[in-house]
Amino acid sequence: MAAVRALVGSRFAAASAFASLSPGGRTPSQRAAIHLSAPQPAAKVALVLSGCGVYDGTEIHEASAILVHLSRGGAEVQIFAPDVPQMHVIDHTKGQPSESESRNVLTESARIARGTITDLAKLNAANHDAAIFPGGFGAAKNLLCCIAPVLAAKVLRGVEVTVGHEQEEGGKWPYAGTAEAIKALGAKHFVKEVAEAHVDQKNKVVTTPAFMCHTALHHIHDGIGAMVQKVLELTGK
Amino acid sequence: MAAVRALVGSRFAAASAFASLSPGGRTPSQRAAIHLSAPQPAAKVALVLSGCGVYDGTEIHEASAILVHLSRGGAEVQIFAPDVPQMHVIDHTKGQPSESESRNVLTESARIARGTITDLAKLNAANHDAAIFPGGFGAAKNLLCCIAPVLAAKVLRGVEVTVGHEQEEGGKWPYAGTAEAIKALGAKHFVKEVAEAHVDQKNKVVTTPAFMCHTALHHIHDGIGAMVQKVLELTGK
Numbered sequence: 001m002a003a004v005r006a007l008v009g010s011r012f013a014a015a016s017a018f019a020s021l022s023p024g025g026r027t028p029s030q031r032a033a034i035h036l037s038a039p040q041p042a043a044k045v046a047l048v049l050s051g052c053g054v055y056d057g058t059e060i061h062e063a064s065a066i067l068v069h070l071s072r073g074g075a076e077v078q079i080f081a082p083d084v085p086q087m088h089v090i091d092h093t094k095g096q097p098s099e100s101e102s103r104n105v106l107t108e109s110a111r112i113a114r115g116t117i118t119d120l121a122k123l124n125a126a127n128h129d130a131a132i133f134p135g136g137f138g139a140a141k142n143l144l145c146c147i148a149p150v151l152a153a154k155v156l157r158g159v160e161v162t163v164g165h166e167q168e169e170g171g172k173w174p175y176a177g178t179a180e181a182i183k184a185l186g187a188k189h190f191v192k193e194v195a196e197a198h199v200d201q202k203n204k205v206v207t208t209p210a211f212m213c214h215t216a217l218h219h220i221h222d223g224i225g226a227m228v229q230k231v232l233e234l235t236g237k
Numbered sequence: 238m239a240a241v242r243a244l245v246g247s248r249f250a251a252a253s254a255f256a257s258l259s260p261g262g263r264t265p266s267q268r269a270a271i272h273l274s275a276p277q278p279a280a281k282v283a284l285v286l287s288g289c290g291v292y293d294g295t296e297i298h299e300a301s302a303i304l305v306h307l308s309r310g311g312a313e314v315q316i317f318a319p320d321v322p323q324m325h326v327i328d329h330t331k332g333q334p335s336e337s338e339s340r341n342v343l344t345e346s347a348r349i350a351r352g353t354i355t356d357l358a359k360l361n362a363a364n365h366d367a368a369i370f371p372g373g374f375g376a377a378k379n380l381l382c383c384i385a386p387v388l389a390a391k392v393l394r395g396v397e398v399t400v401g402h403e404q405e406e407g408g409k410w411p412y413a414g415t416a417e418a419i420k421a422l423g424a425k426h427f428v429k430e431v432a433e434a435h436v437d438q439k440n441k442v443v444t445t446p447a448f449m450c451h452t453a454l455h456h457i458h459d460g461i462g463a464m465v466q467k468v469l470e471l472t473g474k
Contacts, residue, residue, distance in 0.1 A: 018454045052289060052297075053348030060289075060349055064301035072455040092347035093354065110329035111290030112297055117330065217255045218309040 018071060018114070042076045043237040046123055046131040049081040049109035054211070056090040056097075057105070062134040062210055063112045065221045069228035070132075078128070081109030082120040129235035132228075149207050150178065153187030160200035162192040164209030175212050194219045197227040199234070206230045255308060255351070279313045280474040283360055283368040286318040286346035291448070293327040293334075294342070299371040299447055300349045302458045306465035307369075315365070318346030319357040366472035369465070386444050387415065390424035397437035399429040401446030412449050431456045434464040436471070443467045 047066060051057020070077050082105050089101035110117045125131070149161035165172070166179040166189065179189040190198045194213040199206050208227040210220050284303060288294020307314050319342050326338035347354045362368070386398035398419060402410040403426065416426040427435045431450040436443050445464040447457050 054351055057348075060297055061301045061304065061351075064298045065305070067298065068302070068455050068458045071453045071458075091344055092350070092352045093344055095352055107328055107330055111294075113329070114291055114298075115329045115332060216308045218305050221305045221308075 018067060018077065018116075040237060042074050043129045043232050043235040044127065045070055045075045045077050045231070045235075046128040047077055047079045048120060048123070048131060048133045049079060049105075049112055049117070051081070051086055051103070051105045052108040052111045053090070053092060055092065055095070056086055056088055057108055058112065058134050059211060060112065061217060061220065062224060065224040066132055066134055066228060068221075069225045070232075072225075073228060073232045075232060079109070079113040079117045080120040080123050081106045081113075081117055129237060130231050132231065149187075150181055150185065152205060152207075153182045153185040156187075156203050156205065158186060158188065159203050159205055160188045160190060160198060161205065161207040162190045162196075162198040162209060163207070164194060164212045165191055172214055173212065174214055178212070193223075195222045195226060197223065197230050199230050204234050206234065255304060255314065255353075277474060279311050280366045280469050280472040281364065282307055282312045282314050282468070282472075283365040284314055284316045285357060285360070285368060285370045286316060286342075286349055286354070288318070288323055288340070288342045289345040289348045290327070290329060292329065292332070293323055293325055294345055295349065295371050296448060297349065298454060298457065299461060302461040303369055303371055303465060305458075306462045307469075309462075310465060310469045312469060316346070316350040316354045317357040317360050318343045318350075318354055366474060367468050369468065386424075387418055387422065389442060389444075390419045390422035393424075393440050393442065395423060395425065396440050396442055397425045397427060397435060398442065398444045399427045399433075399435040399446060400444070401431060401449045402428055409451055410449065411451055415449070430460075432459040432463060434460065434467050436467050441471050443471065 047063070047070070049058045049063060053060055067077065084105050086103045086105055086108065088097040089103050090096065091098040106117060106119060123131075149163055152159050152161055161182060163175065163178045163182065166176055168174060168176045179191075182189045192198050192209060194209045194215050197206050197208040206227050208223040210223055213220070284300070284307070286295045286300060290297060304314065321342050323340045323342055323345065325334040326340050327333065328335040343354060343356060360368075386400055389396050389398055400412065400415045400419065403413055403416040405411060405413045416428075419426045429435050429446060431446050431452050434443050434445040443464050445460040447460055450457070
């Protein structure tokens, strides 16, 4: 699951390996042309990664989908990751830790960011309209994604989130029990389909099931698109 | 750039971490309902990865886009990578090799494949309708992507490919000189936009500029979508 916390903020100077405001994106000038009013600044979004690869880092396809949809939405994106050692390095062919290896979360995250990445310690919420925390289980802190809405439930009393369905339904929702853990923390769980996102208007948190559902990848991609769209709507830009 | 060679083949037993034929994809039964004829088997596509991350492996966003579009097209996908050491490990925060590290191409590719991956040595073209080779410069052989249409030009006499435009145009096409290298090898270069794909019907090769163009990520995603669509059309499934 991917989740997001929208933050009130102002402009920042984003340097990105992705040319996010080229023709075809929702650029300020294009929006001005549509609305016949003064150009509106693009939403400034911080994307917080935690490595490269599900199980020991950020789930790659969630991260890529977020960047594609932010690009389509005309957002200005700055990518962050914590400059800390990974808790472990998973051999993805075996699903087990590779004991002899050590990696850095920031350096691994730079693979997804194509090099242009900033130490998470420099993230200032006041500089961003929103922050997106894609998922994976992992070593880094500050995740709010995949199974991590449970963390949101711990941090934000009574927060509204979704991890999809609440029953396994023959393996389609293998982590359905997570919903009960969320409720046990005093949060509110909303049943959603994989291509949907839930918006907590009060807390400005948007969540979508993503890989909590065992389904075709394009459905997960579309759900993340719904999440990104809701996040950009929350920014008001 | 992502490129593809369509191969004549038959069914294979694909095991994939991605549930590629769940509701919403172009499943055989759905297509049967549309065409009022016997169910048509899904296209069997081999995706060949070469590590995880542009510069020393497969470009992550190209690979993810290919998988999203193959999923949407209802293809059955089996992911391969060569079980060989990487030529080098790039520190993506510096753009330079990290001398002290060594990694395996198959193991790193498994990060994109979410674990379910097969040694490239076991790839049998007869089992697949098409093979897609996404890009990045790298250690692995058998690439036909990004700058690798140059390799296609070497291997297939007179092959038709695109790497986008043939002039830099103020930095929008920073690798435009590649087109001249392709022509020098006796191949034919076709000027295409980033969201387009070129089909060589004779050689059954499909190419799209992808990251050869400095543009917003969603345009690259859409170009890869065009490429995947043309590939699936070539399979006739």
